[in-house]
Amino acid sequence: MARRRKSGRDITGMMIVDKPSGVSSNRVLQVVKRLFNANKAGHTGTLDPLASGVLPICLGEATKLSTYLLDADKSYQVTCKLGIATDSGDSDGEVIDHKSIPDFDTESLQILLQQFTGEQEQIPPMFSALKHQGQPLYKLARQGIEIERKSRVITIYNITLLAITEDSFTLEVSCSKGTYIRTLVQDIAAAMGSCGHVVMLRRVKAAGYDLAQALPLNELEALADTEQTNIDEQLLSAFDALPTWPSITLDTEQTRQLYFGQPVQHDEPQVSADIRLLDDNHQFIGLAHIGEDGVITAKRLFVRQEVQ
Numbered sequence: 001m002a003r004r005r006k007s008g009r010d011i012t013g014m015m016i017v018d019k020p021s022g023v024s025s026n027r028v029l030q031v032v033k034r035l036f037n038a039n040k041a042g043h044t045g046t047l048d049p050l051a052s053g054v055l056p057i058c059l060g061e062a063t064k065l066s067t068y069l070l071d072a073d074k075s076y077q078v079t080c081k082l083g084i085a086t087d088s089g090d091s092d093g094e095v096i097d098h099k100s101i102p103d104f105d106t107e108s109l110q111i112l113l114q115q116f117t118g119e120q121e122q123i124p125p126m127f128s129a130l131k132h133q134g135q136p137l138y139k140l141a142r143q144g145i146e147i148e149r150k151s152r153v154i155t156i157y158n159i160t161l162l163a164i165t166e167d168s169f170t171l172e173v174s175c176s177k178g179t180y181i182r183t184l185v186q187d188i189a190a191a192m193g194s195c196g197h198v199v200m201l202r203r204v205k206a207a208g209y210d211l212a213q214a215l216p217l218n219e220l221e222a223l224a225d226t227e228q229t230n231i232d233e234q235l236l237s238a239f240d241a242l243p244t245w246p247s248i249t250l251d252t253e254q255t256r257q258l259y260f261g262q263p264v265q266h267d268e269p270q271v272s273a274d275i276r277l278l279d280d281n282h283q284f285i286g287l288a289h290i291g292e293d294g295v296i297t298a299k300r301l302f303v304r305q306e307v308q
Helices: 025-036 060-070 106-116 137-142 181-191 217-224 252-259
Strands: 013-019 041-043 052-059 074-082 084-086 095-098 118-122 152-164 168-175 196-206 247-249 273-278 284-290 295-301
Touching: 013 025, 013 060, 013 217, 025 041, 025 052, 025 217, 041 060, 052 060, 060 284, 060 295, 074 181, 106 152, 106 181, 168 181, 168 196, 181 196, 252 295, 273 295
Parallel strands: 052 196, 084 196, 247 273
Antiparallel strands: 013 052, 041 052, 074 168, 074 196, 084 095, 118 152, 152 168, 273 284, 284 295
16 A cells, blocks of 8 residues: 655744633644644643633644643633533533622632632533543533542642722632643632632643733735745744753764664763753754763654755
8 A cells, every 4th residue: 555645834833822712722723723734733831712812822833832732821811700510610601500600809709819829729520521431521521521630739829910890800820730720710719609600711721831922813814814924933933932942963973872762871960850952953853861971862852854
């Protein structure tokens, strides 16, 4: 049988999209992949269809960074409507409960919010992409099936109260990976003596990127329709995706050894760390770990492109 030909271009970089509300993260991913005619694409953390905001898309060899970008901290703006609970925890779900709305003001709510900062345990919601025996929990939830979920340790670094009305509050939350904002606001509403659900959720930071670097999807589509515009100019460097990782430049022989699966020795003193690798042509070729003894072992290497 003939080998199946790879479809799309060998293009590598990061596209930071301002995801619109009402579409899935996977839908945005597929649109971006098509616009760039990329052979590979992946995102760095799903946003609910209701949610909007920063969605980093990895193209080509940059998809090998996605696992590490998923571990990064994130920030959200969220509005919770009090007095109504839904099965999904947001306005896309079915109403399952009503409770009275308590009297509250800015001062009392700010005091309460202090209880929700720091390291804590959180039980993931049933309406999530987590899987049970290969089945996403949200699919089971839609069948009325509830599965016991283990709590996970998360960290809420900061909660800022942005606004209140008689029946809602809006927050900005900085948090660790694995945090479910819907669960957080439900817990806050319960602590107020009521219930609530998310009516607006916007990710303002993710994996070191913010809204200032994000291009709305409709603007990217408009650029792609303009013959005079090269949308490749919108791509950010994959090398800059992990700016806190130190970088080391290898010589020709070290580069060759790593690609043959062999560890290499780096002579300059180093602290044990995860690092970014540059080859002898100063091209970004992937990620590695260097020990205190200076031995470099590859973690993820890119397919090398020919230098023009």
